[in-house]
Amino acid sequence: MTTTTDEAGRGQQLATPTPPAGPSRTAGGHRRRTFTVRRGFGLLGFLAPAFIFVAIFIYYPMIAGSQMAFRNWNLANLTDTSWVGFGNFLAVFADPAFGKVVLNTVVWVVASIVPQFVIGFGIALWLRRKFRFRGLYQAMIFFPWAISGFLIGILFRWMFNSEFGVINDLLQKVGLIDTPIPWLADPNTAMFAVIVANVWYGVTFFAIMILAALQSVPEDLFEAAALDGAGKARMLFQITIPYIRTTLALTVLLRVIWIFNFPDIIYGMTGGGPANQTHILTTWMIATTQRGDYGRASAIGLIVVAILLVFTAFYLLSMREKKVKA
Amino acid sequence: MIDKETSRAKAVKFLFLGLWLVITVFPLYWIVVTSFKKPGAIFSYPLTYWPEVFSIENYLGLFAKAQFGTYVVNSLIVATVAAVIATFISMLSAYVLARFEFRSKGAILLAFLATQMIPSFIALGPLYLLMTQLKLVDNRFGLILIYIAVCIPFCTVMLRGFFENIPDALEEAAMIDGCSRFGALFRVLVPVLKPGIVAAFIFNFVNCWNELFLSVTLINSDANKTIPTALNGFITSYNIDWGSMSAAAVLTIIPTMVLFAFASRYIVQGLTAGAVKG
Numbered sequence: 001m002t003t004t005t006d007e008a009g010r011g012q013q014l015a016t017p018t019p020p021a022g023p024s025r026t027a028g029g030h031r032r033r034t035f036t037v038r039r040g041f042g043l044l045g046f047l048a049p050a051f052i053f054v055a056i057f058i059y060y061p062m063i064a065g066s067q068m069a070f071r072n073w074n075l076a077n078l079t080d081t082s083w084v085g086f087g088n089f090l091a092v093f094a095d096p097a098f099g100k101v102v103l104n105t106v107v108w109v110v111a112s113i114v115p116q117f118v119i120g121f122g123i124a125l126w127l128r129r130k131f132r133f134r135g136l137y138q139a140m141i142f143f144p145w146a147i148s149g150f151l152i153g154i155l156f157r158w159m160f161n162s163e164f165g166v167i168n169d170l171l172q173k174v175g176l177i178d179t180p181i182p183w184l185a186d187p188n189t190a191m192f193a194v195i196v197a198n199v200w201y202g203v204t205f206f207a208i209m210i211l212a213a214l215q216s217v218p219e220d221l222f223e224a225a226a227l228d229g230a231g232k233a234r235m236l237f238q239i240t241i242p243y244i245r246t247t248l249a250l251t252v253l254l255r256v257i258w259i260f261n262f263p264d265i266i267y268g269m270t271g272g273g274p275a276n277q278t279h280i281l282t283t284w285m286i287a288t289t290q291r292g293d294y295g296r297a298s299a300i301g302l303i304v305v306a307i308l309l310v311f312t313a314f315y316l317l318s319m320r321e322k323k324v325k326a
Numbered sequence: 327m328i329d330k331e332t333s334r335a336k337a338v339k340f341l342f343l344g345l346w347l348v349i350t351v352f353p354l355y356w357i358v359v360t361s362f363k364k365p366g367a368i369f370s371y372p373l374t375y376w377p378e379v380f381s382i383e384n385y386l387g388l389f390a391k392a393q394f395g396t397y398v399v400n401s402l403i404v405a406t407v408a409a410v411i412a413t414f415i416s417m418l419s420a421y422v423l424a425r426f427e428f429r430s431k432g433a434i435l436l437a438f439l440a441t442q443m444i445p446s447f448i449a450l451g452p453l454y455l456l457m458t459q460l461k462l463v464d465n466r467f468g469l470i471l472i473y474i475a476v477c478i479p480f481c482t483v484m485l486r487g488f489f490e491n492i493p494d495a496l497e498e499a500a501m502i503d504g505c506s507r508f509g510a511l512f513r514v515l516v517p518v519l520k521p522g523i524v525a526a527f528i529f530n531f532v533n534c535w536n537e538l539f540l541s542v543t544l545i546n547s548d549a550n551k552t553i554p555t556a557l558n559g560f561i562t563s564y565n566i567d568w569g570s571m572s573a574a575a576v577l578t579i580i581p582t583m584v585l586f587a588f589a590s591r592y593i594v595q596g597l598t599a600g601a602v603k604g
Contacts, residue, residue, distance in 0.1 A: 042507065043422050047434075050419035050478050057475035058441050061449035061456060068451055123346060126339045129331070137343065139590050141350050146586035147579050148536030150554060154561065154575060155353045158360065158568055166356050169373045200349065212598040261445050264538065268561065285447050286539065294451035301448035308443065 069299040075292030088299035097276045097284070105280040107191060108266075109259050112198040117252065119199070120206025125236075127207070128214050142208070144201050153268020156197035160184050160269075184270050187277040194266050194278050201265065202255070209251045213244040249319050256315075257308055281307075354579065361385070361572035368569055384573035392556065393548055394574065400466060401535055401552040408470045409530035412477035413523065419478070420485035421511055425494070438479035446476075450543050457544060464546045472540055477530040484529070484596035488522035489515065525592030532582045553578050 072084050092098055123141070127134060144152065159167050162182035171177045183193045221239050230238070241248070263282035266272060272279035272287055279287070281304050288297040331339075360368055364381040367374070388394040423431060453472065454463065462468025496518065497510040505513060516523060538554040545555050553574070560571055586593070 043426060046418040046422045049415040050482060053415065053471075053475040053478055054438070054441065056456075057453070057472050058449065058479075059437075061452035062444060062446075064452035064455075065448035065450070073451070119346070122342065126343055137347065138594075139587055140347060142590050142594070143354070143583055143586065144350060145593075146532060146582040148538065148554065150538045151536070151557070151575055151578060152353075154557065154571065155357050157561075158572065159353060159356060161568075164369055164373065164568075166373060200353070203346070204350075208594050209598055212594075257443055261443070267538075271561075282445055282447065285445065289447060289450055289543075298448055298451070301445050304445050305448075 065294075065298050066302060068294050069302050071295055073293075073295035073298075075294065084295070088295045089303070091296055092299050092303065097279065100276055101279045101281055101284045104191065104276075104278065105260065108195065108198070108280045109256055111195050112202060112259055113252065113255055115199045116202040116206050116255070119203045121210055123203065123207040124210035124214055127211050138208075141204055144204055149201065149262060149264025150268040152197055152201050153194075153265040153270075156193065156200075156265070157184065157269045160193045185274055187274050190270055190274060190278045194269050197265050197269060198259070198262075202259070205255065206251065210244070210248070213247040213251075214240065216247075217243045246319075249315075253312065253315050257312070260304065260308060357572050357575050357579075360568065361576045363569075365569040368572075384569040385577075388570050388573050388577075392570065392574075394553075394556070394577075396549060397551050397553045397556045398577070400550060401554075404466055404469050404473065404552055405531045405534035408473035408477065408534045409527050411470075412474045412481055412530050413527045415474065416478050416481035416485055416526065417511075417516070417523065420482045420489055421515070423482065424486045424489035435483070438482055441479045447539065450539065453540070454543055463544055464550055465544075466550055469541055469544060469550075469552070472544070473534045473537065476537070476540070477533060481526050481530055485519075485522065485526055487596060488519050488526075488592075492518055522592050522596070525589035525596065528585045528589040529593055529596070532585060535578075535582055 069088055070083055070085060071081050072087070073081050127138065147155075159165050160183040162168065162180055162185060165180075165183070167183070168177070168180040172180070181189060183189045217240055221243070222235060225235050225239055260280075261282055263280065263286055266278050266280060266283045267286060270278045272283045276284075281300055285297050285300040285304070288300060359375065359377060361384050362380050362382070363374075363377045363384075364379050365383055365387070367378060367381075423435065457463045457465075457468050457472075460468065462471070492515060496514050497505075497507075500510040500514045501507065535552075536554060537552075538558060541552050541555045542558050545551055551559075557571070557574055557578070560566060560574070
């Protein structure tokens with residue numbers, strides 16, 4: 001909706017998560033040529049390099065990695081790589097940390113995404129109207145994206161440092177706390193600290209996506225509503241939000257998947273500690289990999305994929321139902 | 327919105343926007359300030375919000391102790407080569423996916439997008455074994471090959487969005503004038519889309535420059551380490567030397583920030599288009 005003007009009014013189309021295939025697409029867009037055998041070979045040449053790279057270095061290892069989940073595969077003993085069926089999965093489920101890690105993952109995703117969404121939405125609404133230096137402002141709040149999650153983890157690890165951390169110092173100056181809090185060493189506060197870092201990082205994404213969506217809402221809708229005497233709040237809830245609902249829902253879905261799979265900040269900040277308190281499934285998987293137990297790590301990876309697939313399916317279904325009702 | 331903002335609404339708006347700006351910039355400010363303090367001053371009370379004595383000791387120490395120069399050169403080589411090749415390859419595939427209709431197109435796009443959804447750590451073990459067979463473990467060239475593959479899917483989707491904005495008529499005219507399809511792409515489309523392509527390159531470069539888990543798995547020797555791999559070594563040691571760490575962080579962040587500042591408009595466009603479409 002941000003790229004082609006001819007799509008601006010067709011919010012409905014955005015509901016399909018996969019790009020529509022086949023010539024049906026040609027109806028509203030540009031005229032597309034069809035694929036003939038003669039042309040096919042030439043075009044295959046254009047696609048081949050991308051295919052080859054992705055197949056060899058992404059899909060092959062992913063598929064090979066998936067079958068490791070069903071084998072005994074430990075760097076400590078590579079002579080025995082026998083098939084163990086669901087043994088690795090059972091070992092994961094039986095691990096005393098498993099329940100804790102799953103719960104952490106849910107907390108990590110939900111507690112990160114809600115503030116990200118709310119603050120991001122507010123910023124997007126406020127950025128809608130042009131003001132001087134708006135471009136500069138956008139560029140400046142965009143900057144966390146240039147930093148890797150790992151480095152953000154390191155920056156916040158330093159700021160949350162218990163003795164020389166600036167966060168404790170500021171909180172003491174304002175009078176909110178009397179004594180320094182050992183944020184990352186205390187099991188009760190560590191999760192909070194990593195989520196703060198993640199919220200800081202993720203707000204921009206929502207702000208930018210929502211702003212792009214807001215700018216697709218036709219101005220005359222507001223004009224009509226204003227003539228009917230609608231107030232600002234009503235416009236927001238009865239025009240703006242319904243209009244961009246599909247985009248909002250898809251942005252949230254993408255973000256949930258992404259944050260679920262995003263171990264970098266935690267890895268840089270706490271490494272999953274103290275006492276597994278900040279381990280989410282993917283950081284747990286990295287820790288398992290680093291112990292050399294590739295079989296079990298792959299099992300965790302497949303569990304992640306399974307959870308995300310089920311979640312995505314339910315999410316898309318509920319989106320479709322809401323749409324039918326509306 | 328067409329109605330006038332009241333001055334109070336305006337004040338609230340700028341207060342919050344200003345507050346968020348401060349929150350956004352503060353961590354960067356803090357790491358820069360830390361890096362310019364004298365090593366002893368970092369661990370002293372009370373905390374100072376500006377270096378009492380400006381010192382580049384942390385930076386000098388970094389290059390003296392930790393071979394940081396080697397890591398910077400490695401990161402530059404790996405990220406530049408991988409980003410150039412990945413951008414070129416993605417341009418070819420994006421062009422086909424933007425301009426032609428064929429049955430498997432949806433499947434191809436889905437296969438590309440799926441790579442963004444699956445935890446890449448599943449691939450680490452087999453990738454290590456594959457690279458061992460190819461004799462490319464602990465090798466910068468091996469890392470480049472993998473980074474190219476990692477960049478291609480998203481870069482293709484992003485560039486496809488840009489290509490779709492350009493009317494077909496441009497290349498058709500060029501092809502009537504006797505250009506081949508390849509020629510039409512490079513003589514006509516690429517010049518028009520230069521900013522978008524540069525942005526795609528920058529996006530790839532920054533991703534490769536920042537990449538951690540693959541390089542940690544595949545690179546062991548100091549001579550081949552990239553910056554994030556080296557930083558990973560810094561944090562896993564028991565006592566983190568925050569002086570060197572902050573200097574290293576600043577040197578890692580600054581180049582990517584400058585690049586992103588140039589390209590942010592197009593990256594935003596690519597990201598919003600890619601995500602909204604799917």
